[in-house]
Amino acid sequence: MKKSDSTRVHLERDTIQFREVxxxxxxxxxxxxxxxxxxxxxxxxxxxxxVVVNVLVGVDGKVKDARVTFSENPQLNESTxxxxxxxxxxxxxxxxxxxxxxxxxxFTIQSGRERKH
Numbered sequence: 001m002k003k004s005d006s007t008r009v010h011l012e013r014d015t016i017q018f019r020e021v022x023x024x025x026x027x028x029x030x031x032x033x034x035x036x037x038x039x040x041x042x043x044x045x046x047x048x049x050x051v052v053v054n055v056l057v058g059v060d061g062k063v064k065d066a067r068v069t070f071s072e073n074p075q076l077n078e079s080t081x082x083x084x085x086x087x088x089x090x091x092x093x094x095x096x097x098x099x100x101x102x103x104x105x106x107f108t109i110q111s112g113r114e115r116k117h
Contacts, residue, residue, distance in 0.1 A: 026088055029057040029103050037109075041076055055067075055085070063089075
């Protein structure tokens with residue numbers, strides 16, 4: 001494979017290689033860097049709350065906009081939105097061109113701990 005035929009993306013432990021082939025369907029975006037929210041809200045023991053933040057990923061892989069689309073606790077919205085805005089992506093593509101696209105991040109906050117899917 002020629003060097004110009006592929007794009008390499010380096011993650012903390014993995015390398016993903018994308019072959020440039022004609023695609024007629026949108027591909028991506030793919031998260032590269034994920035950030036956890038800083039939770040200051042006290043939740044009762046064994047409480048589990050979800051917040052879904054939709055982010056608009058630009059052609060540069062940076063988050064251009066973030067909106068809460070579902071929240072089981074409005075007090076968690078600010079911290080999850082702030083964390084979502086820091087994420088970085090391999091941008092979506094269509095017909096081998098980068099495009100803007102929306103991506104849903106599901107944050108699950110559990111008894112003072114945070115976990116995302």
